[in-house]
Amino acid sequence: MMEFLVVVFGLSLLWASVTNMLGTIIKILVFQGVILFAITLLKTTQLNWISFSFIALETLIFKAILIPWFIDDTIKHNRIRREVEASVSNFFSLALMSLIFVLSFALSASAPVWTAEVSPLEFGIAFATILKGIFIIIANKKLITHLMGYLIMENGIFLLSLSAGSHLPYIVSLGVSLDLMLSVLIAVLFIKRIRSTFDDAESPHSLKEE
Amino acid sequence: MSAILLFAYPVLAILFCLFITSRRRMDLLIVLHALLHSGLGIHAFVNRGSLLSMDDLGLFIYLILSVLYSAIAFYRLGSQDSSAIKDYRIHTMFLMIFVMAMDGATIAKDLGLIWIFVEATTISSAMLISYSNRKSSLEAAWKYLFICSVGIALAFAGILLLVIAQAGEATLLISRIDVSKLSPFWLKISFVFILIGFGTKIGLAPLHFWLPDAHSEAPAPISALLSGALLNIALIPILRVDKLMQQSGMAALAKELYLLMGFISVFIAAVFVLKTKDYKRLLAYSSVENMGLIMIAFGAGGMAHYAAYLHILGHSLIKAAFFLTAGNALLIYQDKNHENIRGMLSTNKTSAWLWLLSSVMIIGLPPSPLFTSKFLIATALLSNGSYLLFGLLMLLLAIISWGIIRIGLSMCLGESERKKSLSMWVYLAPAGLLLIAAMIGIFLPILD
Numbered sequence: 210m211m212e213f214l215v216v217v218f219g220l221s222l223l224w225a226s227v228t229n230m231l232g233t234i235i236k237i238l239v240f241q242g243v244i245l246f247a248i249t250l251l252k253t254t255q256l257n258w259i260s261f262s263f264i265a266l267e268t269l270i271f272k273a274i275l276i277p278w279f280i281d282d283t284i285k286h287n288r289i290r291r292e293v294e295a296s297v298s299n300f301f302s303l304a305l306m307s308l309i310f311v312l313s314f315a316l317s318a319s320a321p322v323w324t325a326e327v328s329p330l331e332f333g334i335a336f337a338t339i340l341k342g343i344f345i346i347i348a349n350k351k352l353i354t355h356l357m358g359y360l361i362m363e364n365g366i367f368l369l370s371l372s373a374g375s376h377l378p379y380i381v382s383l384g385v386s387l388d389l390m391l392s393v394l395i396a397v398l399f400i401k402r403i404r405s406t407f408d409d410a411e412s413p414h415s416l417k418e419e
Numbered sequence: 420m421s422a423i424l425l426f427a428y429p430v431l432a433i434l435f436c437l438f439i440t441s442r443r444r445m446d447l448l449i450v451l452h453a454l455l456h457s458g459l460g461i462h463a464f465v466n467r468g469s470l471l472s473m474d475d476l477g478l479f480i481y482l483i484l485s486v487l488y489s490a491i492a493f494y495r496l497g498s499q500d501s502s503a504i505k506d507y508r509i510h511t512m513f514l515m516i517f518v519m520a521m522d523g524a525t526i527a528k529d530l531g532l533i534w535i536f537v538e539a540t541t542i543s544s545a546m547l548i549s550y551s552n553r554k555s556s557l558e559a560a561w562k563y564l565f566i567c568s569v570g571i572a573l574a575f576a577g578i579l580l581l582v583i584a585q586a587g588e589a590t591l592l593i594s595r596i597d598v599s600k601l602s603p604f605w606l607k608i609s610f611v612f613i614l615i616g617f618g619t620k621i622g623l624a625p626l627h628f629w630l631p632d633a634h635s636e637a638p639a640p641i642s643a644l645l646s647g648a649l650l651n652i653a654l655i656p657i658l659r660v661d662k663l664m665q666q667s668g669m670a671a672l673a674k675e676l677y678l679l680m681g682f683i684s685v686f687i688a689a690v691f692v693l694k695t696k697d698y699k700r701l702l703a704y705s706s707v708e709n710m711g712l713i714m715i716a717f718g719a720g721g722m723a724h725y726a727a728y729l730h731i732l733g734h735s736l737i738k739a740a741f742f743l744t745a746g747n748a749l750l751i752y753q754d755k756n757h758e759n760i761r762g763m764l765s766t767n768k769t770s771a772w773l774w775l776l777s778s779v780m781i782i783g784l785p786p787s788p789l790f791t792s793k794f795l796i797a798t799a800l801l802s803n804g805s806y807l808l809f810g811l812l813m814l815l816l817a818i819i820s821w822g823i824i825r826i827g828l829s830m831c832l833g834e835s836e837r838k839k840s841l842s843m844w845v846y847l848a849p850a851g852l853l854l855i856a857a858m859i860g861i862f863l864p865i866l867d
Binding site: 316319320321327332339343346352355359362363366369370372373377379380383384386387390391393394 | 535538541545561564568569571572573575576578579580582583590591604608
């Protein structure tokens with residue numbers, strides 16, 4: 210069951226590579242949130258119930274409902290064009306995603322020892338997700354897509370932290386604090402209303418230099 | 420006891436801030452915090468191992484922070500602030516939270532805790548950067564928050580990999596990690612992630628994009644703290660994990676990575692120092708350069724290892740003084756473009772002299788401690804046989820020095836009818852920092 214969920218999670222990355230629509234990426238985020246929730250449910254035996262319920266609620270409410278809803282709402286209110294203008298084509302993006310998978314699995318296959326709790330499959334997918342998130346951040350110019358890239362990267366880190374959690378339980382809660390960081394990011398956008406960041410025009414103040 | 424004081428005072432002071440409406444009193448709270456901070460630092464220095472058994476590395480960074488914090492606390496007494504009292508209150512409160520988060524990172528020994536504190540410094544300092552509420556400063560704060568969030572997330576991935584590297588029961592308390600049980604394979608990958616992640620926060624190229632904007636948009640005292648203290652804080656986790664690398668016999672790999680990142684940083688700084696027109700950005704790029712030099716020093720090893728610490732100390736003091744002086748220039752001219760500024764020597768003599776002195780000391784002319792550290796780095800590179808790297812470094816440093824001195828001279832010399840005087844505090848604070856740096860440069864601790 211666990212393997213199945215992880216593989217489906219990995220497939221969502223391929224889905225993310227072939228879409229140009231912001232709406233679809235939001236759906237992918239919801240999808241990933243739900244899968245992470247399910248994976249957390251399967252890990253019940255490894256966590257005590259307080260941290261378990263905290264993390265389960267966090268994945269479901271925060272990752273699968275609140276954040277996607279917020280981004281969707283922002284897109285509607287600011288009339289952002291629903292198409293992502295990535296600087297690379299879908300084909301390239303898909304090819305690169307495959308390459309990322311190859312790289313991640315090559316890495317997990319070449320690892321000398323695996324403990325029972327961390328499986329090469331989980332690690333490979335988690336690692337690929339992190340790289341995919343970084344790639345989305347680099348390849349896009351709009352801040353709203355940067356945010357989505359960050360979210361996907363964070364989902365990958367969360368998956369990795371669930372794997373590592375059996376060694377050191379409190380590390381999973383530490384990972385949740387990344388979501389706190391994300392809330393601050395979103396709050397800044399929301400409260401301060403940095404208009405230009407939502408402009409449809411390419412932001413001149415993207416993450417590039419001067 | 421002293422640890423309780425260190426954290427209890429700012430918490431109480433922040434609560435107290437909510438009820439006072441006078442700027443002077445808020446400034447006074449900050450001055451008291453700074454004095455308490457320094458006092459506890461001296462106490463911890465005299466009685467080693469007090470203050471939650473802080474180790475030497477932590478204490479070193481803590482003491483630098485103490486000196487800088489005291490300087491900016493007094494500097495703030497003289498800076499003319501016209502913002503609304505509500506904004507000023509938030510600024511004061513977040514300044515104390517920022518310093519508390521940095522204290523936490525110096526004291527903590529658990530990598531997870533250090534990570535949390537570094538994350539807290541990011542959030543609190545973003546509030547300080549966006550202080551002026553101008554569009555550009557909001558955007559700088561956003562860029563800072565976002566890029567550092569990505570960095571902090573990558574660092575977390577590195578920490579997770581460090582957990583995976585330990586078979587069986589894991590810990591993040593560096594001193595408790597059993598090196599013999601560490602998997603070298605995972606440690607290597609973990610180290611790369613931690614270096615890139617926290618390296619983002621240090622401002623190492625190619626992940627330094629946030630730094631020039633943030634340092635340029637923040638108010639002068641905050642720029643001074645960001646550059647002089649925060650960048651050092653982000654070095655702590657890397658140096659702590661570096662110990663593990665050394666114990667597992669992978670010091671050579673770490674050194675190569677340090678050299679690589681260091682040289683890219685110095686190179687980027689050299690390119691942009693020539694390009695930029697904003698003098699605060701100029702100082703920010705100089706920070707990228709100096710952080711790169713520190714990494715090169717760690718990479719060169721041997722004698723340069725000592726030079727790295729000396730460079731951290733010297734850079735913090737001089738760069739903070741430089742940013743405070745840049746704050747003076749901004750108070751005088753209300754303009755950040757160096758091309759619009761001429762004849763500072765006749766407009767405000769003291770600030771102009773401070774500017775020239777800071778320029779001379781930051782490029783590493785004696786009596787600057789940076790002279791000794793750069794000399795040692797160069798010697799180490801030569802004795803390693805890396806002649807090419809030595810030549811490259813000298814060339815890049817020459818370009819950067821030329822850029823800094825050229826802009827300094829063009830701003831200070833020339834004719835100007837304008838006269839403007841500022842409060843005594845804004846001269847005393849940077850002058851004090853430069854004096855301390857010069858004293859260190861002259862009476863350098865004897866090398867052993």
